[in-house]
Amino acid sequence: MVFPKDPLAGGTWFATDEDSNVIVLLNGAEDKHIHNPPYAKSRGLILLDIASAKSPLIMWKDIDLQNIEPFTLILFQQKQLFQLRWNGFEKETLPLDPTQNYIWSSATLYSETIREQRSAWFADFIYKTAEIQPELVVDFHQNTQKDDNENGLVIDRKGNLKTLSITQAIIDQNKVTLRHHDLVNQIENIQSFITI
Numbered sequence: 791m792v793f794p795k796d797p798l799a800g801g802t803w804f805a806t807d808e809d810s811n812v813i814v815l816l817n818g819a820e821d822k823h824i825h826n827p828p829y830a831k832s833r834g835l836i837l838l839d840i841a842s843a844k845s846p847l848i849m850w851k852d853i854d855l856q857n858i859e860p861f862t863l864i865l866f867q868q869k870q871l872f873q874l875r876w877n878g879f880e881k882e883t884l885p886l887d888p889t890q891n892y893i894w895s896s897a898t899l900y901s902e903t904i905r906e907q908r909s910a911w912f913a914d915f916i917y918k919t920a921e922i923q924p925e926l927v928v929d930f931h932q933n934t935q936k937d938d939n940e941n942g943l944v945i946d947r948k949g950n951l952k953t954l955s956i957t958q959a960i961i962d963q964n965k966v967t968l969r970h971h972d973l974v975n976q977i978e979n980i981q982s983f984i985t986i
Contacts, residue, residue: 791842792968792981794957801834804957805841806966810985812866812959813841818898819860819877830857837863847883850874855881864894866961891916899951904941911935911943924960928971931956944973961985 793805803815815837836858843849846867855876863874871888875881886892893912895905915930916922935942944953956971967982 791838792966792983793838793841794955794970794979796832796834799832799834801832801836801838803834803837804959804968805837806959806968807841808966808983808986809868810866810961810966811841811846811868812864812961813837813846814864816862816864816894816896817859818896819862819875819882820897821877822897823860823878825859827859829859833859833861836861840865847872850881850883862894862896864892891922899945900941907941908943924958924969928956928958928969932971932973 791805791807793802795802804813806812815833817833836853836855839853840846840849840863846865850863850865858876858878860878861876863872865872865874866888869888871886871892873882873884873886873894875884891912893909895908897905900908911934912930915934919926931943933943936944939946939948944956946952954972954974956973958969958971960967960969964985965982966985967980970979970981971977972979
């Protein structure tokens with residue numbers, strides 16, 4: 791398994807493995823929740839528990855999430871796509887069409903209106919882009935609404951919240967490449983491996 795590691799809690803927000811599974815974490819579920827610590831475990835560690843299982847989807851169904859802060863996972867497993875949500879009370883498993891395009895924005899960071907606006911930017915990018923290439927997707931995430939520090943795709947809310955990185959998984963036949971763009975130090979780390 792390959793993932794960028796959170797230096798504070800030791801967890802992650804993005805992981806991929808030799809089976810071409812990809813799992814991504816967003817804080818919060820459908821709606822903004824009230825932060826009520828202490829929680830039993832970091833959501834980034836929960837992601838690692840799920841991602842390291844033989845079947846992340848089965849692990850999701852079995853894992854006990856009591857006293858875990860709400861979150862959303864996007865899981866790509868065996869060429870299937872799922873949105874997995876924990877709202878603090880119950881789990882939701884939503885199968886998605888893997889041939890379609892999706893974008894998510896954290897409910898803890900953005901109002902519903904702003905999330906809809908960001909979705910509109912993405913729809914416009916898809917509409918105007920003849921052939922979607924990995925570099926163009928990174929450029930979209932790094933440069934869309936670049937002057938909007940509050941709600942653009944890279945935020946800097948005066949020290950309170952800041953986008954630190956952009957992470958991308960590219961699955962090409964039997965090869966997975968994880969690209970991690972450290973926006974603070976302007977460093978790109980690329981890890982590639984052959985899948986099973």
